[in-house]
Structure formats: C-alpha cells, structure tokens
Amino acid sequence: MSMGNVSDAIATTWLTQLQSSAVYAAVHFDIPNWADPGSSECNDPGYARQRVTWTFNSAREIVTATPLVYPALLETSVAAVGLWTASLGGTMVAYASTVPGNEMFVANLATLTLGAGEVSISV
Numbered sequence: 001m002s003m004g005n006v007s008d009a010i011a012t013t014w015l016t017q018l019q020s021s022a023v024y025a026a027v028h029f030d031i032p033n034w035a036d037p038g039s040s041e042c043n044d045p046g047y048a049r050q051r052v053t054w055t056f057n058s059a060r061e062i063v064t065a066t067p068l069v070y071p072a073l074l075e076t077s078v079a080a081v082g083l084w085t086a087s088l089g090g091t092m093v094a095y096a097s098t099v100p101g102n103e104m105f106v107a108n109l110a111t112l113t114l115g116a117g118e119v120s121i122s123v
Helices: 009-022
Strands: 025-029 054-058 061-064 069-074 074-076 080-082 092-097 104-106 110-114 119-123
Touching: 009 054, 009 061, 009 092, 025 069, 025 074, 092 119, 104 110
Parallel strands: none
Antiparallel strands: 025 080, 054 061, 061 119, 069 110, 074 104, 080 092
16 A cells, blocks of 8 residues: 655645644543543633643644643543533544653643644644
C-alpha cells in the first residue's frame, strides 16, 4: 500500500473546521478509546474541561493560542488531551497524546498548566 497526501489548502480547510468544533480541552489519564472516550477523562472533584482557542502555526498545524489551566487535580498521569465539542457531554473530535512512556505526572492537588502552543494538531 502507498501513502497518500493532501494539499495545504485541504489541510487548512480541515484544521479550520476543527478549530470551530474542538472548543473544549479535557485531561485524559489514558489514550481515549473512540468507542467511549469519556471513560478515560479525568473526573476529579472540581475538574472542568477548559475552553480552547486555536491559532495556525503553519498551513498544516494548529496550536493552542492561550494556556489551559486545570487547578487542584488529584494525583494522576496525563496521557492525552481530548478535544471536545462541549463543556459537558458532547463529542470528542480529536486528541493530542503524549509520547508513550512520557506521560505528564500531576502531583496530588497540583495545577496542570499547558502553555500556549503546547497542544497541537497537525495534518
């Protein structure tokens, strides 16, 4: 089988659509399962998905434009950031994962801050 490619124009169109639908970012302690992505989402008391805004880094990549801040998480390892259509429920439309074996560790009641540009989606 061969690998396919898309033009920069198509990649930009896809990412522009993703910008308008992936408007909330969620912390996941495991790589999300598409059949039930919410099952790996953090459910700590006081936890909430964060509103996310995007900016283009190139024709083929969008990155977070502002920091994502999750205060007072219980001790966990973060394997992915899920990108959702709503603050509660909704549909997960994409996720950005850490490098396997390089999950982010969050100490008990610590704040997780992902700086602007730290979460990216590329085509």
